[in-house]
Amino acid sequence: MHDAGKVIIGLAIFVLLITFPIWFTLASGKAGHRPELELPKNETQCVESKEYMKAWHMDLLNDWRDAAVRDGKRMYVAEDGKKYVMSLSLTCLKCHTNKAKFCDECHNYVGVVPYCWDCHVDPKGD
């Protein structure tokens, strides 16, 4: 016996599953969606360079958290010598006022769920 029906159904299910990203994304119509960041209006320079921040902001924030919470240190000296208070709310969010339109844009896009907001409150959120 060939069981052609069963093989074809099985194969179809497999192909359907494996091509899930294609049809799911096409169906959602968001394939062309790109994160659009709302940049601070009155500031052009972040704590460190844009490239550095893009790749390493999570490590920086992690270091800040450890320094501030565990060691009680609050002062951060940046590469260019400028000093900043190590604080998510006071430093970062001062410029990046809208979490949803800045942080979440990329995080949601690539499926990152940082645990910053387990403790911190998003001032504009709920």
Place this chain on the structure above:
Amino acid sequence: MAEFDVGNGTTVEIDEDGFLQEPENWNKEVAAALGKTEGVEDLVDEHWKVVDFLREYYLEFGVAPMIRKLCKSTGFKLNKIYELFPSGPAKGACKIAGLPKPTGCV
């Protein structure tokens, strides 16, 4: 296939185990010569009783008899058969009687 020298100038064909290839080629000289290969130097009456029965049975039925049948018909117990034919009823006696080796679930 191997040729087996009967000793009187004739040869017969035997298989790998020394069984006669064509049971029709059997005769008493062949039996005696095959006996020597199975540790039976001289075929005496008791041997012939066994061999003759095997032969008769084979000619009638085309196969070797059950060993129990052999024992019952000759009146020899199995150990007596082994005494007569050290390599046993199948390998010894049947070979000497020119029967083919039984194959299958045996």
Place this chain on the structure above:
Amino acid sequence: MAEAKPDQMDYYQQEDLLKPDYHPPKTGWMDTPVDFRPGSWIYPGKPKHLEYLGLPNPREWAVTDEDWKLPENWKEILLDGIQERLDKYRTFKIFMDVCVRCGACADKCHFFIGGGDPKNMPVLRAELLRSIYRKEYTLAGKLLGKMVGARELTIDVVKEWFYYFYQCTECRRCSVFCPYGIDTAEITMMGRELLGLLGIYVNWSIEPVANCFRTGNHLGIQPHGLKDTLEFFAEDIEEATGVKVKIPINKKGAEVLFVTPSGDFLADPGTYTCMGYMTLFNEIGLDYTWSTYASEGGNFGLFTSADVIKSLNAKIYAEAKRLGVKWILGGECGHMWRVLNQYMDTMNGPADFLEVPKSPITGTVFESAKSTKMVHISEFTADLIKHGKLKLDPSRNDHIRVTYHDSCNPARAMGLLEEPRYILNSVCNNFFEMPENTIREQTFCCGGGAGLGTDENMEMRLRGGLPRGNAVRYVQKKYEVNQLACVCAIDRATLITVCDYWAPGVTVTGITELVVNAMVLEGENDRSINLRLEPVGEQKEGSDDA
């Protein structure tokens, strides 16, 4: 005593066989030639049998010959044969493709356990064939060759196939453990079919096939011979029990056709099992018949090719139809039941001229056999006992301390596990199981199945029999077991040697023999002797040597 030869078990020292060298050789397996030592291979099929069966290339040749006298175009024949089988069997295709060589099968094979030859690992046995498949059918194999496990088909490969495909008993134990269910039996069957295309057969299989084709049974027993044999049994039964049994042969209009392996007509202790059937059927008044035409339940076609299976098996239905029986009862045999359970209906059915089997004694309808119309004697007997239709005195078997050997095919190609145990527990008071990894679906082969049970193959039989023999030895020591019961004619022939060698003192029996020895028969004598015509109470020491 003369010096032992390689076809005698005394030739082999237990100390040696107990120390298999599990280390693979230094040379890779493709570069390790076959060692055709006496005792480890089987004589080729004789030309007269091939001629009679119309099989190709009948000729005189010997395994140890340099020239195997293959046809000119042997390579073409084999490659065409592989292609044909790839097209016919999905199993073959898939099993060629999906093995990941995890090695889980390696120490599941009795030949590997007892011999250590890496080519007896089921995975490598299959690679012998896969390597050619890769070379011919895969791009990587064509381009990269050896490192991707591909190699050229040469005469040496053919010889290697012969050696190792006749060192597999098609027991399927490896397939229980394989994560993809790769069944080496299937691979071996393909390999043997391919060899057959070149006229390479072993005589131990092909002579029974030729016999069976002509006379209806493997042993070549002719109709009048079968009658004579059964009459002889009847005399012995009368001597043992005082009961005169009927011998219905080729009886038209009987309710049941009974078919059993022909080994039971010739070799002890199978003959006692046969006497058991006759006594049992007589006692319950079963309206049955023997057939001289379909006088073989076993089917050495299984060890030859699918076409031969079909050709030999066809007689059973044909005879059932000719005799006008209602259904068919099958005796104690191993590979016979693989054929009856997995092949018969497909090959030679539908058996719509028969009725769904119904026990005339208990009224039980065997629903599980409603299409093939063929019931196993253990199912039939278990049903009789369950319904109290047999008067049993198990104490008559008290001198027997019995263990049960699951035969490969009823265990792994059918699942007949509980019926024989139920019977044994009903007819014996002393039943002991062997260790759990050696019974049921994990049972070990006798080492001589699938056409390997011949004396010139003694070394491999003893090596392959080691796991089984060792388990028997275990229960012999622990529970003083002195008899091993089985439902397989090959077992009844080969396990004698295995037990004599590995567990001397344990004899072999079929189940129905024990049943009848425990049965209280109508009009019986004092039953002081059993079916073996031995005084009851004395278990004969030593062998049932044939």
Place this chain on the structure above:
Amino acid sequence: MNAVLSLVAVLALVGLAVLGVEAGGLYSLFGVIVPYIAIVLFLGGLIFRVLGWAKSPVPFRIPTTCGQQKSLPWIKSSKYDNPHTGFGVLVRMALEILFFRSLFRNTKTQIAEGDKVTYGPTKWLWMGAIAFHYSFLVIFIRHLRFFTEPIPFFVDLLQTVDGFMQVGVPVFYMTSLIFFGALGYLLLRRLAIPQVRYISLVNDYFPLFLLLGIATTGILLRHFVKTDVVGIKELTLGLLSFQPAITEGIHWLFYVHLFLVCTLLAYFPFSKLMHLIGVFMSPTRNLANNSRMVRHINPWNAPVKVHTYEEYEDDFRDKMVAAGLPVDKQPEPKPAQAEKE
């Protein structure tokens, strides 16, 4: 030897990708063309292979039975290890595919104390296999975050569970570790067990090294190199929506990772990795043991030469008559007698 060859092959692939993007600047080749080819080869090859298998029939119903058959009503049958119904087969297959049931049975055979053959349970291979396959599956699903927009809930959920330990930033996934460990185990046992080493081919080592390469580059990318993941997702979504565009500034290591994955995809259908599908199609597992109940059809069931009863009786008639056995046709010379029945 086969192991070294495989390692060299994987390193060569790495080198090829590095050279291609770093020196050659062949971003569209490695970022667009190769992935497309790989996907086509994967899907096309896989379908081709499966249909190739399916083209051959299953002539006989040959399940390997691992338990009591269905027979008499009072004997408990093993519904799943020896299924006789479609549902039983379904369960058997599910146990096989989801839990590697057969491998779970694995035993280790040894000859102990000189003369005792012993069988101990051994679960290492099973554990290694389960760990490898399931962590691979999780990693595969986790990666959907780069292939879907919006990201389905289960991907987020899986990431949360997988990163539950919250070690490191970004969190280190447990499965990454398990995957690495399992791969290492599978490679080491292949090298360490003499019999397994003896049978191992390039076909066996190559996928292991390839996966190790993929895992290593993946972990480097996540935890050490930190390339522009947003850019990567833009690239993949472009590919998925058939509007490929190379995003600038993605680290070369990503292209190595991608190239190795593409190699795996392209290699998959033509290798033993097809066991993924084969496990579903193995006739010793996916058939019910009901061939005495239901007739299984063999499409090529061709007639064979049979020695018919008539021929048989012709051969033996005289002997049968002499022995008093009934015959269908009386022998010629004698006048016909009434048929005995």
